Amino acid sequence: MEDSNYPARRKFIIQSAILTAAGMTLRLQPSALAFASAAEDPDFFKLPPLPYAYDALEPHIDKMTMQIHHDKHHAAYVSRLNEAFKGASGLTEEPPLGMLFESLSTITEENPVPGHPSPYQVTIRNNGGGHYNHSMFWKLMKPKGGGPPTGAIADAINASFENFENFKAKMNAAAMSRFGSGWAWLVKNTAGKLEIGSTPNQDNPLMDLAEFRGTPVLGIDVWEHAYYLKYQNKRADYLTAFWNVVSWDEVNRLFAGK
Numbered sequence: 001m002e003d004s005n006y007p008a009r010r011k012f013i014i015q016s017a018i019l020t021a022a023g024m025t026l027r028l029q030p031s032a033l034a035f036a037s038a039a040e041d042p043d044f045f046k047l048p049p050l051p052y053a054y055d056a057l058e059p060h061i062d063k064m065t066m067q068i069h070h071d072k073h074h075a076a077y078v079s080r081l082n083e084a085f086k087g088a089s090g091l092t093e094e095p096p097l098g099m100l101f102e103s104l105s106t107i108t109e110e111n112p113v114p115g116h117p118s119p120y121q122v123t124i125r126n127n128g129g130g131h132y133n134h135s136m137f138w139k140l141m142k143p144k145g146g147g148p149p150t151g152a153i154a155d156a157i158n159a160s161f162e163n164f165e166n167f168k169a170k171m172n173a174a175a176m177s178r179f180g181s182g183w184a185w186l187v188k189n190t191a192g193k194l195e196i197g198s199t200p201n202q203d204n205p206l207m208d209l210a211e212f213r214g215t216p217v218l219g220i221d222v223w224e225h226a227y228y229l230k231y232q233n234k235r236a237d238y239l240t241a242f243w244n245v246v247s248w249d250e251v252n253r254l255f256a257g258k
């Protein structure tokens with residue numbers, strides 16, 4: 001993913017911007033959108049290449065799952081997101097999703113009908129969430145990953161959860177208890193402490209509408225599309241596999257806020 005998706009990048013903050021699209025005016029407040037005078041309708045959002053070969057996570061995560069998950073599922077979130085932003089007049093660069101998530105509840109049509117959120121809010125929540133979450137997820141895995149945590153996150157995990165085994169058990173419990181599709185998360189809360197929880201669908205803990213909030217440090221996709229081909233209904237086996245490919249380097253990078 002582009003770094004512009006990370007909330008730390010706040011270079012393009014515009015306090016109040018108006019996005020006119022498809023005949024509707026949306027007020028994004030605070031907003032992070034950059035504008036130009038003419039609309040060019042580019043595809044703002046790009047599918048990031050997988051940072052390793054499709055079969056690189058074998059035997060833990062199989063090649064076909066990775067192909068379909070990246071090339072079909074993730075690609076679909078990106079294309080729906082681009083479709084939704086077509087006609088967003090004057091937008092000159094990819095809207096930073098992480099920042100939009102933080103004020104998602106304010107993204108409403110100018111004259112909102114109570115109880116009917118803007119289609120942009122739904123699009124950013126579902127497809128923006130899907131794009132952001134998967135862009136993170138690919139980097140959170142790597143060939144020859146796994147093993148015990150290293151670096152600063154190891155100390156933080158021990159401080160918050162006593163030890164790695166306890167931590168893993170709590171993450172697995174969050175992943176197993178998520179009914180239906182969603183994600184299990186390790187986040188840093190506003191006090192800088194680690195917390196474990198989960199969200200449904202493609203909700204991200206940065207979203208002000210999310211039932212579990214914080215800055216994501218580690219996310220595990222527990223949608224069936226992430227594991228069904230190899231593990232069928234055995235989500236627990238998939239979680240075991242995930243811990244064999246987790247990239248502690250990436251977890252440390254996110255923990256450090258980079």
Ligand code: MN3
Nearest residue numbers: 073221223226
């Ligand atoms: Mn997925």
